[in-house]
Amino acid sequence: MDRSIPTRIEWALDLLSGKRPELLLEIGSGPGLACRRFLRQHGRANYIGLDRSAVSRDKFRNLNADMIEAGRASFVHDDFLDQTKSSGADVGLAINVNAFWTNPVKSFAAAKRLLMQPAFLLLIYEAPGPEKAKEICRLVDEFGRADFKPGPAIQNLDAWTLARWFRLVA
Ligand SMILES: C[S@@+](CC[C@H](N)C(=O)[O-])C[C@H]1O[C@@H](n2cnc3c(N)ncnc32)[C@H](O)[C@@H]1O
Numbered sequence: 001m002d003r004s005i006p007t008r009i010e011w012a013l014d015l016l017s018g019k020r021p022e023l024l025l026e027i028g029s030g031p032g033l034a035c036r037r038f039l040r041q042h043g044r045a046n047y048i049g050l051d052r053s054a055v056s057r058d059k060f061r062n063l064n065a066d067m068i069e070a071g072r073a074s075f076v077h078d079d080f081l082d083q084t085k086s087s088g089a090d091v092g093l094a095i096n097v098n099a100f101w102t103n104p105v106k107s108f109a110a111a112k113r114l115l116m117q118p119a120f121l122l123l124i125y126e127a128p129g130p131e132k133a134k135e136i137c138r139l140v141d142e143f144g145r146a147d148f149k150p151g152p153a154i155q156n157l158d159a160w161t162l163a164r165w166f167r168l169v170a
Pocket of ligand 1: 027028029030031033050051052053056078079080081094095096097098099
């Protein structure tokens with residue numbers, strides 16, 4: 001059964017569809033609300049969720065049991081900052097994972113290790129207001145470019161929700 005998913009995740013899935021990922025790594029996936037919808041939209045793709053929370057792990061396994069069974073979805077229960085090996089993903093996604101602006105140097109370096117080269121990374125962040133949105137934009141722009149080539153910020157005008165693509169080049 002597909003559960004209704006929040007607008008930010010719908011938006012992320014729309015933005016992702018243009019890149020046609022083969023293997024999507026969702027950093028800070030939570031319970032993996034995007035997983036089934038993504039796999040349905042991309043019939044040949046696979047999905048990895050990565051989250052350090054045991055609650056997320058258990059919910060992910062319940063919610064996406066059929067996709068795990070089918071071999072199309074998997075879950076890594078760990079801190080993404082500690083990852084040393086590539087997941088092999090060609091596209092990374094992180095929605096509301098605040099490490100990217102509270103600890104940007106380590107977060108972008110970890111994302112670089114986790115993704116194959118070349119790859120794309122899509123960050124989505126719901127800020128509580130315009131000032132915070134600007135600050136987050138500045139931080140990810142400044143620190144992301146050490147490892148990635150940032151694209152323009154895409155603003156969803158209904159809320160202070162922003163998206164930004166980063167390209168990782170070999
Ligand atoms: C605000 S929730 C967002 C969950 C999901 N992306 C969404 O939009 O519904 C942030 C998630 O990131 C995970 N997270 C935060 N920092 C993490 C880290 N360093 N390593 C792994 N997971 C992390 C949390 O456990 C949590 O599930």
